[in-house]
Amino acid sequence: MENPRLSRSVNRITVMRKDPTGAIVPVVVYKKANKRKKGSRTFKAAEKATRRIAKAQRRTAGEYLSRHEKSNRKKKDGWLKDLSKNSFGSLRKGRKSFKLSTLF
Numbered sequence: 846m847e848n849p850r851l852s853r854s855v856n857r858i859t860v861m862r863k864d865p866t867g868a869i870v871p872v873v874v875y876k877k878a879n880k881r882k883k884g885s886r887t888f889k890a891a892e893k894a895t896r897r898i899a900k901a902q903r904r905t906a907g908e909y910l911s912r913h914e915k916s917n918r919k920k921k922d923g924w925l926k927d928l929s930k931n932s933f934g935s936l937r938k939g940r941k942s943f944k945l946s947t948l949f
Contacts, residue, residue, distance in 0.1 A: 851875070897943055905939030 851858075858875040884892065912931035916923035924931070 901939045901943030908938045909935035
């Protein structure tokens with residue numbers, strides 16, 4: 846069967862059908878093929894390192910934010926009193942997610 850001519854925005858077509866037991870189940874009729882990621886081999890390691898650094902930074906920022914809010918709830922000006930503790934604790938979490946040895 847040929848692929849139907851569809852708009853680029855269509856990723857999948859699902860039709861609801863009855864199975865032999867009478868239950869209605871979804872059946873995927875058309876699914877867009879995944880395209881291969883473009884990128885040269887030369888920069889593969891650099892891209893992987895950059896992505897890992899970004900993920901570690903995101904985790905560090907999220908961890909700091911949750912510690913900041915918790916300190917602020919516990920006591921008056923708690924975020925300021927616990928600033929160094931929260932900063933170093935969140936940096937430790939970020940460092941754990943960023944393992945340099947597995948990059949190359």
